[in-house]
């Protein structure tokens with residue numbers, strides 16, 4: 016099936032098996048390796064990207080579902096001011112250790128703050144509940160989000 | 172390469188289904204996991220895929236003469252953010268999966284997957300929800316308890332699409348939802364109880380109890396509920412143990428990776444008692 020969509024704000028067209036996982040298409044066909052495969056069943060959040068501005072797990076998206084939609088991965092998002100705020104927050108709080116889960120956490124943070132620019136700690140936990148981290152620890156990540164909110168005041 | 176259809180509208184989708192045996196795919200959060208074959212491999216689909224998640228006819232929420240219609244392809248996040256949906260239903264949906272999964276998962280998919288642990292189901296059973304099914308020739312309306320016929324089984328015919336779920340536009344005085352899982356985020360339900368009641372002058376006027384994950388389908392008994400109508404809250408407290416025991420034979424849990432049958436049974440009966448004693 017021919018799928019037309021926007022990838023990091025550029026129009027793309029690809030002829031591909033409709034059932035291919037968006038995760039594999041982004042990594043294998045477009046070389047976007049910020050999108051990680053963790054569990055492959057929607058539980059770990061390592062493959063999360065933004066689809067029309069909302070966080071989604073690409074391991075569960077058959078590529079035909081994204082027809083006409085806008086996909087943003089870390090490769091595109093990193094050029095934004097919002098990303099800079101999250102990056103600074105995460106660096107200062109030590110929210111990154113091995114880094115494997117980080118792109119997913121950044122995407123989930125963007126999706127959360129876009130819906131709710133001033134979340135409580137509980138709302139941050141709930142907003143990031145679809146992302147697992149196995150080494151840094153969640154306290155530092157939540158702290159990173161808090162700092163990002165301060166640094167990026169007015170951006171969301 | 173698996174064949175796939177991406178119709179422009181519902182009529183086209185129904186026509187495709189009348190001509191082809193297809194696997195309908197909505198949000199894909201059940202199907203893509205059930206059919207996954209692993210890293211960098213295409214999922215294992217036998218029949219052509221019919222994509223329906225984008226169809227605007229299936230994405231509406233509106234009320235109409237005391238009923239709320241929810242399109243089958245409305246995603247869980249949009250139900251939570253809609254002001255006409257009863258709060259208790261939003262609270263239940265907020266406890267499902269995680270935000271990214273709720274951004275993809277549809278209510279219709281939760282019904283059609285017909286898992287005993289489907290978390291929208293206790294509400295839909297408690298309020299006597301109806302499912303609207305369409306094929307190329309017409310429409311039929313089926314009560315939820317007839318729509319789901321067993322574990323992972325529904326009455327959907329091969330040429331039918333679930334288009335709408337209808338719930339009454341009604342709020343109850345008492346709304347209690349308890350859901351037990353391994354942890355708060357992202358775990359399948361071990362046992363759940365939804366209790367709804369209307370009370371006036373200290374007496375029960377309407378009461379609904381629905382239990383999830385403890386039998387092949389959701390457990391609800393109109394017979395037992397009827398016996399409680401017009402009883403005072405004090406009377407209910409006195410007979411709460413007796414009533415919870417009447418549910419005993421309806422609760423047929425299994426042992427699985429998440430929990431044991433014995434635990435599920437005991438907790439369900441305790442949850443019923445707790446609900447009745449705290450009306």
Ligand SMILES: Cc1cc2nc3c(=O)[nH]c(=O)nc-3n(C[C@H](O)[C@H](O)[C@H](O)COP(=O)(O)OP(=O)(O)OC[C@H]3O[C@@H](n4cnc5c(N)ncnc54)[C@H](O)[C@@H]3O)c2cc1C
Nearest residue numbers: 057197198199200201202267268277280281283289290333
């Ligand atoms: C990480 C994770 C966590 C989860 N947590 C929960 C949870 O807490 N509680 C819970 O209940 N579920 C949970 N689920 C299961 C799943 O997300 C839900 O059941 C969801 O509502 C399924 O909807 P979908 O649109 O993704 O279904 P799909 O996978 O697209 O479809 C599911 C089934 O329904 C059929 N179907 C879908 N729509 C229609 C239609 N309109 N007409 C006819 N047939 C149709 C499909 O053919 C398929 O058989 C979880 C899943 C994952 C991956």
